[in-house]
Amino acid sequence: MSAMKTNDLSGQKIIITGGGIGGASGALALALRGADVTLYERHNEFKEVGAGLQIGPHGVKMLDKWGLKEKAIEGGYLPDRMQFRDGITAEPILNMEFDEKFVEHYGAEYLVIHRSDLLNMLVEAAREAGANLVNGVKVTGADDHGDGVSVHLEDANTGEKLDDDEADVLVAFDGIHSVFRPLCADDEPVPSAYVAYRGTSPLAEDEDMKDLKDVRGYIGPRCHFIQYPLRGGELLNQVAVFQSPRYLEALTNGTEVPDDWGNNEEFKQAFDHTNEAVKGRLGNMWLDTWWQMADREPLEDWIASDRIIVMGDAAHPPLQYIASGAIMAMEDGECLAQYASDAVKAGDLNWTTVLREVADERAPRCGRIQTTSRFWGELWHVDGLSRLIRNELFREAERTGWFKYADWLWDYDATRREYLQDPSKGNLPKELDEWEYNLHKIARQRDEGKSAEELTI
Ligand SMILES: Cc1cc2nc3c(=O)[nH]c(=O)nc-3n(C[C@H](O)[C@H](O)[C@H](O)COP(=O)(O)OP(=O)(O)OC[C@H]3O[C@@H](n4cnc5c(N)ncnc54)[C@H](O)[C@@H]3O)c2cc1C
Secondary structure, eight states: OOOOOOOOOTOEEEEOOOOOOHHHHHHHHHHHTEEEEEEESSSSSSSSSSSEEEEEEHHHHHHHHOOOHHHHHHBBBBEEEEEEEEEEEEEEEEEEOOOOHHHHHHHHHHHHEHHHHHHHHHHHHHHHHEEEEHHHHHHHEEEEEESOOOEEOOOOTOOEEEEEESSSSSEEEEOOSSSSGTTTOOOOOOEEEEEEEEEEESTTTTTTHHHHHHSEEOOSSEEEEEEEGGEEEEEEEEEEEOOOOOHHHHHHHHHHOOOTTTOHHHHHHHHTSSSSHHTTTTSSSSSOOOOEEEOOOSSSOOOEEEEEEEOOOGGGOOOOSSOOOOHHHHHHHHHHHHHHHHHHHHHOHHHHHHHHHHHHHHHHHHHHHHHHHHHHHHHOOOOOHHHHHHHHHHHHHHOOOOOHHHHHHHHHHHGHHHHHHHHHHHGGGGGTTTOHHHHHHHHHHHHOOOGGOOOOO
């Protein structure tokens, strides 16, 4: 089913910088409202890592709005459940069923899909909706001149300066190292000390795994391992994540962090303490690349100027533990298109007001996802007594019903404007007031003058 196209934003010129999942989603959502969209991507092709992506119901609802849900389900995979297992014993500790009750409660399915398949789908649909998507062009900056924006461009292959392009609004979906984020905050990415290895392999001929129908996660201590099928069960996607001892050592000793933290030497030992169900699978991971995981502190204000806004990882790069980085970027694009259309319908499209409204709705929502991701990741990675308590809490959640923990994340609809009405919804729940992110704890104790031996985390 294709999405309905409207002319609400006809005559409005929008430039998007960055053609990842965020930029492509934004281009699609705005083009579907009739905006004149040009997207600049510095790479010569639209590309994503060849691995999987989990799209919870909050993301599937976006695909549904854009007429892509059936196609995405056809090319992806609908897992039966998410199952958490203890990393040492391999015992299941929490099953989250993605059954009819789930779909009814959240209004959509839980999908897993190959990243390139999703990006290609979004790019194709954005082009069909009329967006002009341009590769090989880098956006180097922009001037807001009150009634519009002049966007500075460069040929990404030759470095030659190109003529400026003009727009009513510039949307920066240019990733964690965004050119425009420094206009909003003076900050840097925060490395997490955790590193991810990925790998895909044929599933049908994999004797041990061919019956896998779930998103399965073995958690802790100090590592986790995720598995799920892709492309209708054709491929197995695996992600192995662990804490780098060399990164942590440098951090606690105050010495220089080695560039290759999380390298193959560390990977080879990082899962020695885990169950054979994990250790036995590590041979399928790619060894030539690994991803040093980093996020940023939540950004309070996404407005770079009256007509420039940052979105996607440029605004809210998260740790990946609640699988919502790409989905937040999809929600951002749809929220902008929706609020601008609403303003047109109300007879009053003022971009400065629209960007303010979008930022005030989205910033607390995404900040909550970023801070919860840190907390959730640390809960996965605990050791000793904490691990046993965590396991019992997970079992309890299955016994008593877990929807109450996930509703804030999966039952979201920007049209309700709930964070605009109550920005405190962006805070972690009261019970977590005492909780402090481990890396913050280390930094604080170092600032207090404690030596490496005295640090407690
Ligand atoms: C291991 C791992 C697992 C993850 N799992 C999930 C998951 O299951 N579900 C989920 O929702 N999210 C997940 N994420 C997060 C998700 O991948 C990201 O949050 C998301 O892809 C960000 O999309 P984006 O378009 O905002 O940024 P990016 O994908 O970084 O795209 C930015 C684009 O901008 C371009 N660009 C940069 N600078 C310029 C410039 N100056 N001019 C022109 N173009 C420029 C870049 O080339 C790039 O194409 C995961 C992340 C990791 C690392």
